[in-house]
Amino acid sequence: MKQLGTVLLSRQPFSEIVIGNTAIVRAMIETGTRVVTSYPGSPTPEIAEAIKSIPHDERPFYFEFSTNEKVATEVAYGASVNGHLSCVFFKSVGLNVAADTFVQLGHMNLTGGMVIVWGDDPGAHSSQNEQDNRHFALLSYTPVLEPATPAEVYSFYKEAARISVEKGMPVVLRLTTHVCHQKEKVSFGGWDPTPWDKTPRFDPKNGPYIPITTEVFPMKRRALKRLAELSAAFDASPMNRSEDHKNRDRGIITFGTTYLSLMDVLRGVKKRPDILKLGTIHPLPTGLIQAFLESHREVKILEELDAVIEPQIKALAYDKGIANRISGKRDAEEWIGEYTPDKVHGILRREWPDLLPERPPRPEGRPYAPKRPAQMCPGCGHRSAFYAIKKALAATDIKVGDIGCHSLGFLPPYNMNELLMCMGASVPMGSGLSLFQTERKVVAFLGDSTFFHAGLPGIVNAIFNRHRVTLILMENGTTAMTGHQDHPAVGKNFNEITEAIPVRRVLEGLGVKHIFEVDAYQQGKLIELVKQAVEIPEFSVVIAKHPCMLKYMREQRRKPDFKEKQVMVPPELCDGVHECVEKFACPTFTRLPNGKVTVNTDLCIGDGSCIQTCPSKAIKPKA
Ligand SMILES: Cc1ncc(C[n+]2csc(CCOP(=O)(O)OP(=O)(O)O)c2C)c(N)n1
Helix, strand or coil: CCHCCCCCCCCCCCCEEEEHHHHHHHHHHCCCEEEEEEECCCCCCHHHHHHHCCCCCHHEEEECCCCCCCHHHHHHHHHHCCEHHHEEEEEEEEEHHHHHHHHCCCCCCCCCCEEEEEEEECCCCCCCCCCHHHHHHHHHHHEEEEECCHHHHHHHHHHHHHHHHCCCCCCCEEHHHHHHHCCCEEEEEECCCCCCCCCCCHHHHHHHCCCCCHHHHHHHHHHHHHHHHHHHHHHHCCEEEECCCCCEEEEEEEECHHHHHHHHHHHCCCCCCCCEEEEEEECCCCHHHHHHHHHEEEEEECCCCCHHHHHHHHHHHHHCCCCCCEEEEEEEHHHHCCCCCCHHHHHHHCCCCCCCCCCCCCCCCCCCCCCCCCCCCCHHHHHHHHHHHHCCCCCCEEEEEECCCCHHHHHCCCCCCCCCCCCCCCCHHHHHHCCCCCCCCEEEEEEEEHHHHHHEEEEHHHHHCEEEEEEEECCCCCCCCCCCCCCCCCCCCCCCCCCCCCCHHHHHHCCCEEEEECCCCCCCHHHHHHHHHHCCCCCEEEECCCHHHHHHHHHCCCCCCCCCCEECCCCCCCCCCCCCHHHHHHCCCCCCCCCCCEEEECCCCCCCCCCCHCCCCCCEECC
């Protein structure tokens, strides 16, 4: 079987079953995209996995994981004004970090082109909210295309690149979780590897590139003009298509994966409403929509998440004097969650009770999979750290969490994160909590990737303004939560070995006077150091270090001489105290009906961080 990287570099047209996150990489290649940047975040990291499958020296474009989404956007912008076609991709909330730059981009003139890929997450599968980034399109005057399938991811990216190069403006490709991860057989075109932009050509004359004073209005005027031109062009775009079922009574306007749910729901329905499936969701193809509204007595707008196109369509109808019935969202529930087939079925049943039969109940004997709470992996250093730190702190001390695998410290039995917001917020929130605080100590947790991403400004602030916060840096040597991407302290980037920027050296450089460092498995020492650190009346840091064991074990298991290790609990030694199950809570331990504890051999990795937790000394390495 051919390697994915080889397939992606094929010069000839080919078909392949791929996920959306792979299809997009072929589109990058075919369009001659030369610079691609990102910061990891679900649902987009597999785009980088597909890029990684192409050997570095054969990769037709430069790729980097930047330190955060704002930086990634700026690197891609710099490349585009130098004449290249560039791309930046990141997850939904990544846009909040990139926003300062992103909102400006629509005003600028790109000499090359720039595709911005959003990985939105309706349903909040792996995000702290399900924000609908389409609001940002209106705010920034940026066109947005939204595919529904991997084949559309591929063709819409090519369209986005074409429009961006032609108009000199950034174009957004909005992906959502299930478009990224859905599989489909996609027909790809051929590839001519001659770069179209081999002459970098930054020239201030192509600007203006300084958006201040007298330039602001002309730039904004240009952005609005480009959008108006696109709206007219989108009326004829094949990305927008209508399905005519000869039903002049009822029509549905929809887009994205909601269209797929609609197809599922309408299967077998005889009198189907006509459908207008949009691919260009900003600016809207107003001519096309107007014609659709005028030719249907009732039109339902099926729009996942927020009502963004609904008010625009209703305003269009008002302006054009169209009195046909247009209905959008009925209540808050229609703003929430993914538009799965079940959800779409419910919405349409409420709208047109005669259209669809009731969904048949789930057949007897087909239970749902039991719910399983998120948990840290066996051997995770974060577990060992939380278990120990809990013993070091008073119950009233304030524990502030951050984003990463260590967010899971909020779960019982640790209950170690009492507040959480977004990446890098732990120390500054802790700073605020520390003001006028006389008794309660404030501890903030932070991961090492987040340290570089958005952690540093809050840390500098705490030092600068002399806040009494103890930062516990959970250093596991990787960006674990999103699939083990390297970060600046690792000593290699996506492409090569680099000089590591150790977190300790950065903290020392910032003038932090109290830095303690300990392996997160050394629970006794960690307890002592945390007790010491929280007594210091100024900013202090405890670095709780242990490699991510999921990554470490994967690497070890690839070695030919690897020998599996495990622990065991001989029943005669187990006193049924259950510290391992109730307080340490490694998922490998199971309580038996007789009160003894057993080890799940499918899960145990033999790291031994549990051995020290058993008061009866009943946990032993397996011989
Ligand atoms: C603004 C933003 N970008 C990206 C993400 C996706 N994300 C979740 S946790 C995380 C980083 C985790 O790495 P680290 O701080 O090292 O903690 P670890 O998971 O390794 O414990 C990222 C990138 C996010 N939640 N928010």
